[in-house]
Amino acid sequence: MNELEIKDLNAYYGDFLAVSQVNMDIPDKSITAFIGPSGCGKSTLLRTLNRMHEAVPGGRITGEVALEGQDLYGSGVDPVGVRRKVGMVFQKANPFPSMSIYENVIAGVRLRNKRISRKDADELVERSLRQANLWDEVHDRLQTPGGALSGGQQQRLCIARAVAVEPKVILLDEPCSALDPVSTLAIEQLLLELKERYTVVIVTHNMQQAARVSDQTAFFHADAEAWAELTRLEATLGDKSLPQGTRPPGRLVEYAPTDELFNNPRNKATADYLSGRFG
């Protein structure tokens, strides 16, 4: 079953079209990787999936993103509610500095002003930390600040914080780019466990990481072909409103099961990127 369905998605910063005409279905309980050279719109696309894109001044989209068949951008849909169903982990681990490890994990609950009994909170904290493979390392110092943990632990704390909200989807934007190889491995291991319960979408600039963990991989690229595609679209739709900036927008070049994409790329740009010829 498809958890997320992206249709004709264009993402803008003001007038600048950053991502153009993305169509893709993301199956549930699996890991989907976004790869591509930097600046091709991976983060932007990822952030449209939980409506964080519009938190940036000028951030807006056209098109559709459906979660379990429901359009996240439909009228009357509250972006805040969307973010409760689609959680996010950022490139740089960002535990709340004024909160302890414990408070960080239940921050999602507290920040929604929900009441929770002490016992439920304790259980939620333990369960979430276990899911993030962090419980054994921190269970005896839950009241210490989250910022005192190592980088890899902080990132897993952020994952625990995200799963504590019990989302359906977890988005991760280059979660390992600031981590050492051992911490990276721990996170990758964790992702494989998380996909039992959640739909995982991960942006990575590390092709090997995509190959190791993901079930399907999407390759994005901001090249002149994106212009051509837009022009064709204009011709067929007669739509002159599609803006054309000075830089080409990112587009989805190829999307396939990971094995297939890595071993048998259909597109020349994909093959060039995978063989390290650019990016």
Place this chain on the structure above:
Amino acid sequence: MTQLDNQLAIPELQLDVPVVHEDQSVLKAQSRALIKDKVIAALFALAAVAIAIPLISLLWTVVSRGLARIDAEFFTSSMKGVVGAGGGALHAIVGTLEITGLTLLVSVPIGIAAAVFLTEYAAPGSRFASCVRFLVDVMTGIPSIVAGLFAYSLFSLVLGPAYRSGIAAALALSLLMLPVVIRSTEEVLLLVPHDLREAGWALGAEKHTVIWKVVLPAALPGVISGVLNGVARIIGETAPLLLVSGFADAMNYNPLEGRMASLPVYIYTQWQMKGLDAQAYDDRAWSAALVLIAVVAVLALAARLAPRLLKGKK
């Protein structure tokens, strides 16, 4: 110091390049430049020492002359019925505490709210926000006596020209305190990493909740130290208090009504309206000055330490 070192190092480095072709006059010019640099550096250092001299001398004068009346009576009695020696400044200390407290009550919530608006809600480049920022700048420049006149006319409009009170003084001081609170809070809010806000939003929290539970706690130490700096600045204000809270010899606990003594005005009246035993008045003025300076020093120190103490605790 490192900058100084760099400057001094440049001529020496130039000596390393082949000097064979250079004639002696170049070398001389270089060593002259070196000496000039050193002289200039020394002059700047002198200026730094020079500013310490009046400060030390001021502290010395206040402490040596102020100690005379640092006694129990000074802190436990007012000037009610006192014409010569004795008496105290309790009424002025209480007055200053109440007026300052009320000032905080007004200026801290409004100031923080305004700063939150400017940093968290106003769109970047918003006209309205730059208007507000400009007004805050203007407010910073309001002469304190004008703030006093404003508070006076506001209250006398409603309550008649004879109305004097601590709350009117608090209003005048709030006008002076507000821009300090807004500016310092804005600065620390801008230092809170954007990541943290995004982390909060991504958890499905409303914007105002994120501000309240994530951004403000992260900024708290800085906000506190800004507020303390503001208090240190207004606690010695005299001019507006002369206008709106006036002189009083006796204790007045009620800030809503009646003249209310305060430390700065106490100093002024003791100094200016000496009775027969002039020495007693002088002593009281200096002792009140010492108390005031001690309070300011403690506040300034607390403002410095607050961030570190609060961070250390967490």
